[in-house]
Amino acid sequence: MxxxxxxxxxxxxxxxxxxxxIKTLGGACTxxxxxxxxxxxxxxxxxxxxxxxxxxxxFLQLRNIDLRGLQIVEGKTFFWAGRYGQDLDDAETLDTQxxxxxxxxxxxxxxxxxTEYVFLANIDPDLQIEVLQxxxxxxxxxxxxxxxxxxSKRDSLARAFSMVDVVLxxxxxxxxxxxxxxxxxxxxxxxxxxxxxxxxxxxxFGAMLITRGEELSESxxxxxxxxxxxxxxxxxxxxTFAAGFMGYLARSGELTLESLRRAVVHGAVVASFTxxxxxxxxxxxxxxxxxxxxYNHLRYLTHFEPLDDAQCQGFRQLIH
Amino acid sequence: MxxxxxxxxxxxxxxxxxxxxIKTLGGACTxxxxxxxxxxxxxxxxxxxxxxxxxxxxFLQLRNIDLRGLQIVEGKTFFWAGRYGQDLDDAETLDTQxxxxxxxxxxxxxxxxxTEYVFLANIDPDLQIEVLQxxxxxxxxxxxxxxxxxxSKRDSLARAFSMVDVVLxxxxxxxxxxxxxxxxxxxxxxxxxxxxxxxxxxxxFGAMLITRGEELSESxxxxxxxxxxxxxxxxxxxxTFAAGFMGYLARSGELTLESLRRAVVHGAVVASFTxxxxxxxxxxxxxxxxxxxxYNHLRYLTHFEPLDDAQCQGFRQLIH
Numbered sequence: 001m002x003x004x005x006x007x008x009x010x011x012x013x014x015x016x017x018x019x020x021x022i023k024t025l026g027g028a029c030t031x032x033x034x035x036x037x038x039x040x041x042x043x044x045x046x047x048x049x050x051x052x053x054x055x056x057x058x059f060l061q062l063r064n065i066d067l068r069g070l071q072i073v074e075g076k077t078f079f080w081a082g083r084y085g086q087d088l089d090d091a092e093t094l095d096t097q098x099x100x101x102x103x104x105x106x107x108x109x110x111x112x113x114x115t116e117y118v119f120l121a122n123i124d125p126d127l128q129i130e131v132l133q134x135x136x137x138x139x140x141x142x143x144x145x146x147x148x149x150x151x152s153k154r155d156s157l158a159r160a161f162s163m164v165d166v167v168l169x170x171x172x173x174x175x176x177x178x179x180x181x182x183x184x185x186x187x188x189x190x191x192x193x194x195x196x197x198x199x200x201x202x203x204x205f206g207a208m209l210i211t212r213g214e215e216l217s218e219s220x221x222x223x224x225x226x227x228x229x230x231x232x233x234x235x236x237x238x239x240t241f242a243a244g245f246m247g248y249l250a251r252s253g254e255l256t257l258e259s260l261r262r263a264v265v266h267g268a269v270v271a272s273f274t275x276x277x278x279x280x281x282x283x284x285x286x287x288x289x290x291x292x293x294x295y296n297h298l299r300y301l302t303h304f305e306p307l308d309d310a311q312c313q314g315f316r317q318l319i320h
Numbered sequence: 321m322x323x324x325x326x327x328x329x330x331x332x333x334x335x336x337x338x339x340x341x342i343k344t345l346g347g348a349c350t351x352x353x354x355x356x357x358x359x360x361x362x363x364x365x366x367x368x369x370x371x372x373x374x375x376x377x378x379f380l381q382l383r384n385i386d387l388r389g390l391q392i393v394e395g396k397t398f399f400w401a402g403r404y405g406q407d408l409d410d411a412e413t414l415d416t417q418x419x420x421x422x423x424x425x426x427x428x429x430x431x432x433x434x435t436e437y438v439f440l441a442n443i444d445p446d447l448q449i450e451v452l453q454x455x456x457x458x459x460x461x462x463x464x465x466x467x468x469x470x471x472s473k474r475d476s477l478a479r480a481f482s483m484v485d486v487v488l489x490x491x492x493x494x495x496x497x498x499x500x501x502x503x504x505x506x507x508x509x510x511x512x513x514x515x516x517x518x519x520x521x522x523x524x525f526g527a528m529l530i531t532r533g534e535e536l537s538e539s540x541x542x543x544x545x546x547x548x549x550x551x552x553x554x555x556x557x558x559x560t561f562a563a564g565f566m567g568y569l570a571r572s573g574e575l576t577l578e579s580l581r582r583a584v585v586h587g588a589v590v591a592s593f594t595x596x597x598x599x600x601x602x603x604x605x606x607x608x609x610x611x612x613x614x615y616n617h618l619r620y621l622t623h624f625e626p627l628d629d630a631q632c633q634g635f636r637q638l639i640h
Binding site: 017086087088181182183184202204205208220221223224227228229230231261262264292295296299301302303304305306307 | 540541544578585612624
């Protein structure tokens with residue numbers, strides 16, 4: 001089942017402790033589509049300027065990514081420049097030039113109006129809503145956002161939350177949106193606004209999935225990040241997390257609590273590959289077999305045995 | 321099998337967003353012993369002043385904790401005052417008064433020289449070494465430390481590391497000691513100095529166990545923290561993590577990679593209870609059955625299915 005993604009396609013200048021790249025392929029939509037195209041057919045809705053290098057269009061097309069929804073308009077492509085410190089935490093944004101993105105309105109090609117899986121990458125929530133108005137009945141919609149929209153477009157974001165199935169945010173954003181310091185309590189507040197599931201991305205600490213409609217204690221899932229010994233460039237980790245998540249769900253066609261858990265692990269694994277090189281470079285050669293390998297390895301890394309009956313007996317017999 | 325612990329027994333003033341306590345029972349050794357006494361017989365080596373309230377001694381004794389190694393000397397008990405902010409991260413230390421702890425030298429009662437499990441709580445590494453000299457052949461020694469000793473007594477700490485089996489530190493301390501920003505690489509450096517295992521405590525993000533002597537990728541274990549929706553006072557979380565870890569190992573008598581993993585989860589679970597109230601108050605009523613309950617629940621919370629063969633086949637058949 002195909003996946004439609006709307007978001008930024010851009011060019012990035014990135015500096016990290018190990019190196020830098022100038023005008024490299026970037027943008028949430030680009031990262032998502034590149035990674036998700038490993039799993040399924042992907043359609044992009046976005047915009048680039050006439051300066052966008054043909055080689056990048058060729059690259060996306062070679063991955064079978066449908067570019068009919070990618071507008072090419074007179075002007076310059078969205079540009080972002082950022083720098084990561086020694087700890088490779090959040091990037092310091094050095095420059096953002098919206099360029100052709102400033103006047104962008106998404107246009108979904110008519111035959112994609114029936115797309116079953118939709119990912120609204122981190123853009124203006126009003127644009128996310130415009131996409132949903134053109135894709136009336138998807139099977140699953142997931143949305144990513146960021147602190148900027150939480151503070152500047154809170155009402156629109158709340159409306160978008162009420163229209164989607166899954167929200168992806170990092171822990172700081174969850175607490176900021178809910179205005180609540182406890183993560184679990186904050187998560188419940190967001191779920192009360194409509195989405196059926198919230199995925200809290202915690203970077204090097206993994207991810208948390210919280211689903212609505214059951215006792216909260218029964219609807220949590222926690223996974224650590226897949227450990228990476230050499231992080232080169234964290235850009236796009238969150239977008240490709242979403243790609244592993246949506247890609248797995250679209251490919252498997254299954255929407256159960258168990259498949260959501262597997263999808264979250266796919267997200268964590270895909271993100272772990274992304275950060276191993278600049279831009280989408282690691283994704284260029286990544287295979288589903290490699291993803292499977294880390295998926296199964298993460299199962300091993302997190303496995304611990306139940307306390308067996310004998311141990312439980314022993315425990316019960318202890319008298320204080 | 322009994323456990324010997326050396327460390328601070330003290331009185332704490334604690335402020336958190338939900339309340340405060342004055343001269344409450346505190347100290348790493350106290351937290352450890354209180355929690356570990358759920359699992360096994362515990363002996364304390366430490367010091368208090370003559371001002372130490374009898375009710376606290378009674379409390380420890382009622383838990384079958386052996387206090388023969390607890391020196392009571394003329395003067396005031398170790399005192400710490402700290403304040404936690406809204407995010408309940410690291411405490412801001414407002415005051416530390418070593419008092420009788422300033423001239424403390426541990427004396428292990430002679431019949432405890434054969435103790436098989438030894439926990440060196442966070443104190444001056446020279447004192448940790450003094451204990452090991454009095455307990456020549458323990459089966460397992462674990463050591464906790466902190467940033468203060470990394471900067472002020474690095475050589476002594478390095479020597480202590482070379483004498484123990486397990487080191488427990490938080491992620492910042494691991495990177496600081498190894499002078500290396502990547503956590504995994506930093507961990508390898510510490511293991512190269514002697515310990516067989518390193519446990520990296522990550523607070524609300526759980527813990528990582530890294531063991532030496534195999535391919536590193538095969539000797540990692542990752543567990544999230546047990547999620548707690550209402551954190552009251554994080555003091556003692558690390559010490560009681562160690563208590564669950566050592567307590568489980570001493571009680572089970574098993575020292576395998578699998579039992580170390582189970583022990584780490586016990587640590588995470590015991591810590592999750594500790595933070596639910598001030599001081600050792602939650603531990604006063606805690607039972608092994610409750611620990612087992614969260615242990616099994618954490619198994620559920622982290623469980624995800626393997627990719628089944630059909631899915632793997634499907635993945636392999638995809639052609640790009």
